[in-house]
Amino acid sequence: MVRSALRGAIGAGFMVAAIASASAQVLEIGADAGPTGLDPHLITAFPSFMVVNGNVYEGLTAIDKDLKTVPSLAESWTAAPDGKTYTFKLRSGVKFHDGSDMNAEDVVASIKRVQSKDIASPLASRLAAIESANAVDPQTVELKLKEPSAALLSSLAYIAIVPSAMEANKDALQKAPVGTGPFKFQEWQPNGFILLTKNDAYWEKGLPKLAGLKFNIVPESATRQVGLSNGQYALLPNIDAATALQLKGKPNVKLAETMDLAYTLIGMNVSKPPFDNAKVREAVNYAINRQEIVDAALFGAGVPGGPLSPALKSWALNVSQFACYKPDPAKAQALLKEAGVSTPVAVTLKVLPRQDVKDIAQVVQEQLNKAGFKVELVNQEQGQFIQDWRNSNFDMFASINAGQPDPDEYFYRTFRTGGSTNVFKYSDAEIDGLLDQARSQQDQAARKTAYDKVQQKLACSGPAAHLTYGTLFSAMNSKLQGYDVLPNRSLMLLRNASY
């Protein structure tokens, strides 16, 4: 009697376990690199970003798959007519993973934390326009700006809201993040895996559908591919074209793709010859055949691109509007002659150590050499490359940069005189004027007009020759349903996925 009751209980237990595993599973993800930390205000690398962004942490706003800014922890907002005061109404019933309520104090503390000198957050510049943040009541936050900032709302999507107790704490969140997102942090084994589990108290009812996310850190591409084909991993996020082509058509594997916001570019140092001469920079653009780069280095999976990603549909100009994007080595030679430099122009090209960038750099070298340049490739180790890049110690460099959902976030710091990532030392009064104007302007059409002019000018004689925007692939098990990939490489829509 006792024994059969016991057996029944065990049987029931098994059934419960079986049902639970059928309805919600931990998604096994094969990631190429592990995070270097998990504090949302300190991290800069993709491997960290992809774990915490939108999964563990949320901002007041979020970026959707069309790169539009949508409400997240803020339910709604209003801007004063002068564009210098924003009032955010917070969503009610939102809890942090430690069980405490998320309220206006936490939002204010998070903004102050990012702005704090002591924390030294690399995100601080995104909030440069904010003069003060105040909690009006527990559900209302007011931001006062020094000057109107058109990019504020999309910038806020990247500012994670953390508990106010963390305002002055530099270390705790790096190891154990505490956010409001659909998944909460469970365990991190460096070089092994990161495990996030379902947040049962998540504010959006019915989400997430998965029981958790496990980011397995698998550095070898061949290993990840085998792991996906034999079912050990269910998702390989943000893979390159070469890997995607190999996985195409494999049983139980499907591919999702989107236009990447990240762009490849050749940067030129305008503080010294020969690239101080705008004609030489224009010659570079005529010499480069972007379609050839896409075909040869990206296996056809990408498009030639100008200063803004075609993914930014409401901003980017079509590349057919840039005269110098029609490859013309003879014109390049003529421009070099006009510039009065002696040919062949000998320059070095420093290369970021990533396979796609190395491939692109080789194609560019060949193209430039045919048009009157003599390019020497310098393959550098990552740390060395970044150091030289930061110190403007280069003639040219080849690199890939993460794109931004709003043009201001990219253009202003990169091409404005004295901009913080203006490593080219570029300075142009017309560009400066247009960027200032577009930044403080609220009217979308007027901003668009200004940015059109900026793109026109930067495309041919700017300090950066933008090359390509790749197709961003994600490979997944065909059983994974409801997951949309985002151009900014965030995995935040995993909350909607089921497996």
Place this chain on the structure above:
Amino acid sequence: MNRVLLARFIDLIFVLFGVSIIVFLMIRLIPGDAVAIMLGANTEITPERMAELNRRVGLDRPIVEQYLLWAGAALRGDFGTSLWTGRPVAGEIFLHLWPTLELTFLALLIGAVLAVPVGCLMAQTRGGAADVAMRVTAIAGLTIPSFWLGIVLILLLASWAPGFASLGYVPFSEDPIGNLQRMTLPAIALALPILANLSRLVRSAMLDALGQDYVRTARAKGLAERKVVYKHALRNALIPFLTSVGIMTGYLLGGAIVVEQVFAIPGLGRLILGAIAERNYPLIQATILVVTAGFVLVNFLVDLLYIVVDPRVRA
């Protein structure tokens, strides 16, 4: 005996001291510092912000002061915290040590244990078809790169036994079967070159020993051939074998980077590789010290084994 121990201990201290200085200086000579890499290429950096971070991680002090601070703390058993994650370095090393120890143990078990009979067999059948076949296989085993072998093994297993979990790592204490499943392929990939190397070594040492007078004497007094080979000849052939095993163990303890990469195993090799790439100074320093200490200790153990194997050394 005690004197041998003491001398070895003093050696160890000197080696660790020397290595700590070399490592400390070398990683600071690599261009590109921790702070620059930490801030990344895509973020806004002002000189003030770099200075702040430098101060936070203590890189603004003179290098001698940095070394003394670090060495002083290390002597008290405090290896500091990881620059990036703020986790204690000792804990990170401890976590990564287990997979490496297990992999080392399994690979040596397969490699060294098989090498003795294979090597003896090769020596006994010298010049015969079996000897040639095994020697060719051994050369193949030595020359095939382990990353290629690893990937081939993964692919083969994936097609033969799709359900077999072969990637990643789970601790033995959590899931013994899952652990052994995942360790099988990397252990084989690591063991093959060891087996090839050691069996060739045993073969030549045995050939040497089998030509000696005492072997002829043993045969002359009518001992069975097996006894001649395994009791008389092998014991004398073991000294170079032990030396080799010791050195290999030392290398394996440093982490088999390539195999760890291919099989996604969080061992010491990947810890060191990652730490160097991100210029995680405290982590590099402590890990290399631990690996060095392991290397020296293993060789010390081998010296002790000589005494067991060869009575002449005892004198």
